[in-house]
Amino acid sequence: MKWSSSGGWVAVFAFSATLPSAFAGQSGWFWQNPLPQGSSLYGVAQLGSMTAVAVGGGGTILRSEDGGVTWGLRASGTTRTLRAISFGDANTGFAVGAAGTILRTQDGGKTWAAQTSGTDNLLNGVSFVNASVGAAVGERGTILRTEDGGATWTPQSTDVRYLLNSVSFVDANTGIAVGLQGLSGIILTTADGGATWMAQSSETDGQLVAVAFSDSQTALTVGEMGFILRSTDAGASWRFQGNPTGSTLNGVSFADANVGAVVGDSGMLLRTGDGGVTWTVQRTGTENPLYALAFGDLGTATAVGYTGEIFRSEDAGFSWLPQARGILFSLNKASLVDSDTGFAVGPSGIILRTVDGQSWTRQSSGVSSSLNGVSFLDANTGMVVGSSGTILRTLDGGDTWTVHHGPPVFLTAVSFVDASTATAVGDRGTILRTEDGGETWTVQVSGTSNALLAVSFVDADDGTVVGIAGTILRTADGGAHWEQQDTGTNEALEGVFFISANVGTVVGENGAIFRTENGGVQWKRQAGGTASSLRDVFFVDRSTGIAVGSGGTILRTTDAGARWVLQNSRTDNWLAGVSFADANSGVVVGLGGTILRTDTGGE
Numbered sequence: 036m037k038w039s040s041s042g043g044w045v046a047v048f049a050f051s052a053t054l055p056s057a058f059a060g061q062s063g064w065f066w067q068n069p070l071p072q073g074s075s076l077y078g079v080a081q082l083g084s085m086t087a088v089a090v091g092g093g094g095t096i097l098r099s100e101d102g103g104v105t106w107g108l109r110a111s112g113t114t115r116t117l118r119a120i121s122f123g124d125a126n127t128g129f130a131v132g133a134a135g136t137i138l139r140t141q142d143g144g145k146t147w148a149a150q151t152s153g154t155d156n157l158l159n160g161v162s163f164v165n166a167s168v169g170a171a172v173g174e175r176g177t178i179l180r181t182e183d184g185g186a187t188w189t190p191q192s193t194d195v196r197y198l199l200n201s202v203s204f205v206d207a208n209t210g211i212a213v214g215l216q217g218l219s220g221i222i223l224t225t226a227d228g229g230a231t232w233m234a235q236s237s238e239t240d241g242q243l244v245a246v247a248f249s250d251s252q253t254a255l256t257v258g259e260m261g262f263i264l265r266s267t268d269a270g271a272s273w274r275f276q277g278n279p280t281g282s283t284l285n286g287v288s289f290a291d292a293n294v295g296a297v298v299g300d301s302g303m304l305l306r307t308g309d310g311g312v313t314w315t316v317q318r319t320g321t322e323n324p325l326y327a328l329a330f331g332d333l334g335t336a337t338a339v340g341y342t343g344e345i346f347r348s349e350d351a352g353f354s355w356l357p358q359a360r361g362i363l364f365s366l367n368k369a370s371l372v373d374s375d376t377g378f379a380v381g382p383s384g385i386i387l388r389t390v391d392g393q394s395w396t397r398q399s400s401g402v403s404s405s406l407n408g409v410s411f412l413d414a415n416t417g418m419v420v421g422s423s424g425t426i427l428r429t430l431d432g433g434d435t436w437t438v439h440h441g442p443p444v445f446l447t448a449v450s451f452v453d454a455s456t457a458t459a460v461g462d463r464g465t466i467l468r469t470e471d472g473g474e475t476w477t478v479q480v481s482g483t484s485n486a487l488l489a490v491s492f493v494d495a496d497d498g499t500v501v502g503i504a505g506t507i508l509r510t511a512d513g514g515a516h517w518e519q520q521d522t523g524t525n526e527a528l529e530g531v532f533f534i535s536a537n538v539g540t541v542v543g544e545n546g547a548i549f550r551t552e553n554g555g556v557q558w559k560r561q562a563g564g565t566a567s568s569l570r571d572v573f574f575v576d577r578s579t580g581i582a583v584g585s586g587g588t589i590l591r592t593t594d595a596g597a598r599w600v601l602q603n604s605r606t607d608n609w610l611a612g613v614s615f616a617d618a619n620s621g622v623v624v625g626l627g628g629t630i631l632r633t634d635t636g637g638e
Contacts, residue, residue: 064589064604064623064637068387068395068630069343069361071097071106074587074606075627076339078119080128080144081331088144089339090117090130092607093587098144103337103347103358108605111138111147114587116607119201119327123163129185131158131171139185150185160201160212160245168207170229172199178212180229191229195221198242201256205248211270213256215242220258222246224270235270245327249289255311257284257297265311276311286338290330296352298325298338306352319346319355323363342608342627362387362397366624368448368571368612370409370417374620378433379612379630380406380419387630388433392620395630398433408448410457418473420446420459428473441467441476450492458514460487460500468514479514489531489541489571497536499555501528507541509555522549522558530571530582540596542569542582550596561596570611570625575618581637583610583623591637602637 074092122128163169176195199214220239241259289295302321325340334351411417426439446461492498533539569584615621
């Protein structure tokens with residue numbers, strides 16, 4: 036059965052701006068999109084009107100000292116997610132996060148040093164009233180207090196055994212912590228610096244996420260289902276306040292006793308000018324979750340959120356302007372032709388191209404389909420496949436694309452091996468083959484109805500396809516016949532790469548890595564040292580390869596997989612695609628428009 040192409044040539048348009056890398060020339064992995072970076076930001080602090088510090092996934096710490104015009108990545112010394120930040124004065128600040136992480140700065144966020152928390156529990160919130168006195172809270176009801184600037188942290192006792200999300204102290208003695216106990220929101224108050232904590236009634240059915248004082252007696256807490264609770268007696272009693280949206284709320288901050296704001300899911304931002312009695316919706320221009328905000332001097336404020344979005348206000352929260360820039364659509368796969376030229380694809384017909392290895396420009400694909408796979412022979416000749424049987428081909432480096440249509444299935448990957456021959460795979464065991472450069476496509480018999488997720492051909496004859504439930508299919512005759520192979524796993528296999536007809540690697544769920552050196556007759560499981568789902572793999576030679584996956588995982592081997600080493604990706608975003616031009620030059624793409632680049636093999 037033949038599927039003929041249809042459609043015509045599509046004119047290209049330039050994205051509104053190219054995206055130059057701010058970090059080119061660095062060792063390891065650095066961000067190219069979005070900028071300044073794309074890890075989700077969970078906490079932010081403002082020091083005066085011009086300086087702000089934000090923390091987030093993968094140990095990210097960002098600092099701006101020019102009102103957010105530029106942001107610099109600061110070394111955190113950790114890859115663990117940082118969840119909150121608080122400054123006791125203009126120089127002394129603390130960030131907390133996963134596995135009991137506590138970091139301290141004494142120079143306004145320029146440099147950071149790790150402290151010993153005494154716990155491995157996730158820490159979600161931190162509050163300091165001066166350079167010495169503060170508290171941190173987290174999972175399993177953890178409350179830690181320091182009175183010596185974090186040199187020592189002392190655990191405090193409560194009856195909470197589940198989760199504390201946030202803490203706010205208005206002075207050394209008076210504080211409030213909020214979270215979840217069972218299925219209800221929990222509020223704890225202290226008037227003696229945490230020597231004792233008292234539970235207060237929240238009357239909420241979901242967790243409380245954030246809390247802040249606006250003055251010595253007035254405090255607000257927010258949470259799931261749009262809860263806003265207000266206290267005027269330092270937390271002894273609480274009343275519900277109106278929320279015009281019902282969206283989950285994630286952060287709250289006050290500039291003074293009257294002016295404050297709340298951020299939440301779907302880009303929600305609410306402002307109050309009367310201490311939280313009434314609220315009005317403000318527009319940020321994003322539909323992504325916002326996780327935290329902070330007010331500074333002179334009516335300035337900063338809000339941060341999902342995949343590194345940053346917004347700034349200079350009119351006490353009435354209007355907000357974005358400070359991060361770039362493509363925020365998740366990217367599915369990438370293909371580098373050489374160290375300068377490459378392509379990345381994603382949903383809504385997105386195709387990005389670089390011709391200098393640094394900046395990425397959006398091309399017009401002529402389709403709105405989700406684009407899931409990309410393969411280039413050289414700087415001019417390439418193919419892209421996607422949902423609804425979409426197949427695109429270019430002969431001029433993506434300046435124009437021809438739209439083809441295969442059978443109406445979700446196509447996941449494509450392997451283009453010469454000017455005539457390519458193979459695409461997808462749902463329901465679909466395998467398509469072209470031998471005329473994509474003009475016509477033949478449906479091949481795969482022998483399975485499982486979804487196929489990746490394909491790798493080394494020449495016109497020898498290819499391997501992988502998919503869900505441990506599926507591996509092999510052909511030595513261009514797909515005229517497909518043979519099922521067995522690794523002994525039922526895990527979804529999501530990436531495959533063969534460096535020759537005999538030597539290949541597949542990766543998948545739960546950190547699965549398998550290698551063959553006899554064309555798949557035997558597959559040997561390798562120890563990757565991760566439980567993260569691996570989405571893609573690429574080898575530059577028989578020995579040197581990279582695998583990527585969830586949680587920002589990047590693994591590298593230089594000994595044919597005998598040992599895989601975890602690299603610092605600088606993010607905890609889901610990574611979906613990897614491609615290298617040579618042993619040093621490579622890109623990784625993923626969630627929220629993530630494009631990471633290395634010119635040093637990731638080292």
